[in-house]
Amino acid sequence: MRRLLPLFALAALTACPAPSTVPAAPEPSPAAEADEHAGHDMEADEHAGHVMHDLPPVSLPQGSLVTEADVRFMQMMIGHHAQAVYMTRMAEAAGASDRVLKLAHKIDLSQAGEIALMQGWLVDYGQHAPDTESWRRMSMPGMLTAAQLEQLGAARGRDFDRLFLQLMIKHHEGAIQMVTELLRSPGAGQEVDINVLANEIEAAQQAEIELMWQMLAELR
Numbered sequence: 001m002r003r004l005l006p007l008f009a010l011a012a013l014t015a016c017p018a019p020s021t022v023p024a025a026p027e028p029s030p031a032a033e034a035d036e037h038a039g040h041d042m043e044a045d046e047h048a049g050h051v052m053h054d055l056p057p058v059s060l061p062q063g064s065l066v067t068e069a070d071v072r073f074m075q076m077m078i079g080h081h082a083q084a085v086y087m088t089r090m091a092e093a094a095g096a097s098d099r100v101l102k103l104a105h106k107i108d109l110s111q112a113g114e115i116a117l118m119q120g121w122l123v124d125y126g127q128h129a130p131d132t133e134s135w136r137r138m139s140m141p142g143m144l145t146a147a148q149l150e151q152l153g154a155a156r157g158r159d160f161d162r163l164f165l166q167l168m169i170k171h172h173e174g175a176i177q178m179v180t181e182l183l184r185s186p187g188a189g190q191e192v193d194i195n196v197l198a199n200e201i202e203a204a205q206q207a208e209i210e211l212m213w214q215m216l217a218e219l220r
Contacts, residue, residue, distance in 0.1 A: 054137055056128050069188035071127050073198070074118045077178060079135035081111040081118075083143060084171055086135070087164065090153060094160040099215065103208070107168070110204065114197065121193055142174015162219050165212045172205040172212075 055075055058068040088104035096104065115132060122129040135143070144152070144167055155163045179202045183189045189198055 055130070058127065060125075065191045066125055066194070067185065067188045067190075069182060069185035070191060070194050071122065071125070073178065073182045073188070074122050074194065075128065075130050075134075076138060076140055077175070077201070078115050078118050078130045078132070079138040080140050080143065080171075080175055080178065081115050082132040083135040084111050084168070085115075085132070087144070087149075087152065087168065087171070091160070091164065094153075094155060094164075095157045096164065097158070097161050100161045100164060103211070103215070104164070107208070114201070117197065121197075140174060141177040142171045144171065158219065162216065165216045165219075169209055169212050169216075172209050175205050176202050176209075 055072075058071045060066055060068065060071070085108050088108040091101050091104040119129040148167055152160070152163055152167060179198045182194075182198055189195050
């Protein structure tokens, strides 16, 4: 059984392939209008539940330390991370600032690496390992709607920076909510690898949320 690598080693992993295209980029809308629409969409998305499309049933041996909740967390978090990576890869074409580009690159590397680890964990336990397009068929806390992705793809420069930070904060908050739900599930989170990964996701994304709030304040 493999063990999950420490997150400081993830920068060397690039397992999540870049999308071949990013959303088409129409003329950017005014920042105030984009912020208003994004706020409405994000408010509605806070109440989104977990929808798992096309995932096969979980079958585990009796007495296994791993639970169905563990497996579903890994499967869903692959999709959650993959959408975050998709978002980060819009930044360069959108003319994001150097600081936002640096953050986007960091998120890309760390979450692409975690995707590879989660896929490997699922394979080791004989479970279905979703690919990096699975986010298109899933609904989870913090996930961007189609309208939000379109807004982000259309934004440019400072407008992109602001919208990216707003949406990525919500995305990260959704991932932390998923970790909380996992650790509250009876018997879940006991296997060492998933326990380490879940706690690392929570710690890293909380730190990034605090950084993004600081960056947003400097944009106002």
